[in-house]
Amino acid sequence: MFSFFNKTSIDLSELQQKLDMKSEIIDVREKSKFQAGHIPGAKNIPLSKIGSYSLKSEQPIYVICQSGLRSRQATKILRKKGIQAFNVKGGMSRWSGAVRGGKL
Template sequence: MFLFKSVPSITNKELQELLAKKIELIDVREKHEFAGGHILGAKNIPLQQISSYKGKGPVYVICQSGMRSKQATSHLVGKGIDAYNVKGGMMQWQGAVKGGK
C-alpha cells in the first residue's frame, strides 16, 4: 500500500502559460500567507476548508511549497474533481504577485 499516492501535477511554468486563459486557481495557504502575496485571480481556500469546494474543475491548486496543495489536490481528486497540484508552489513562482485579500 502506498502512503503517498501520485496526484496530477503541473509545473509553475505550465501554470504561467495557463494563466493566459481564464482558469480556476485555488491557493490553500492560510489567509495571512495569501494576503502577503498571491497570484492575481487566485481564490483563497485554506487547506482545512478545502472540503467546502464545490467546483467541478479543472482546478489548479497552489500553496507555499507544494505539500499542502498536494494534499488538497488528492482530496479533490478523491471527490471526483479534475484537480492539478502546482509543484513547487509559491516558492518557485516567478510571475507577478498581488498583496492583500
Template sequence: MFLFKKIPSISTNEIERKLAEKVTIIDVREPHEFVNGHIPGAKNVPLNKVRNYQPKGKIYVICQSGMRSKRATKELIQNGFDAVNIKGGMLRYSGATRGGKY
C-alpha cells in the same frame, strides 16, 4: 500490495503560461499567507476548508511549497473533481503577484 495513484501536477512555469486561459486557481494557504502575495485571480481556500469547496471544471491548486496543495489536490480528486497540483508552490512561482512580494 497498495496501488498509489500519481497526483496530476504541473510546474509553476506551466501555470504562468496557462494564466492567459483564465484558469481556476485555488490557494490553500492560510489567509495571512495569501495576503502577503498570491497569483492574480487565485481564490483563497485554506486547506482545512477544501473538503467543502465545490469547484466547477478543472482547478489548479497552489500553496507555499507544494505539500499542502498536493494534499488538497488528492482530496479534491477523491471527491470527484478535476484538480491539478502546482509543484513547488509560491516559493517557485516567479510570475506577477498581488498582495505582498515573493
C-alpha cells in the same frame, strides 16, 4: 507506469500558460500568507476548508501553496470528490510571475 491521463501535477511554467486561459487557481495557504502575496485571480481556500469546496464548473483547477506539499494534499482531497484538480509543483516559493498583495 504513469499515464499522461493520470497526471496530477503541473510545474510553474505550465501554470503560467494556464493563466492566459483564465484558469481557476486555488491557493490553500492560510489567509495571512495569501494576503502577503498571491497569484492575481487566485481564490483563497485554506487546506483546512478544502473538503467543503464544491466545483462551479467543469474546468480543471490548479492548486497552489507555499512549497507544494499542502497543495498536493488538497489535490488528493478534491480528486476524491471527482474534481479535476492539479497540484502546482514548487508553489509560491518558486513562483516568479505576477503577485498581488504584499511581497513573498
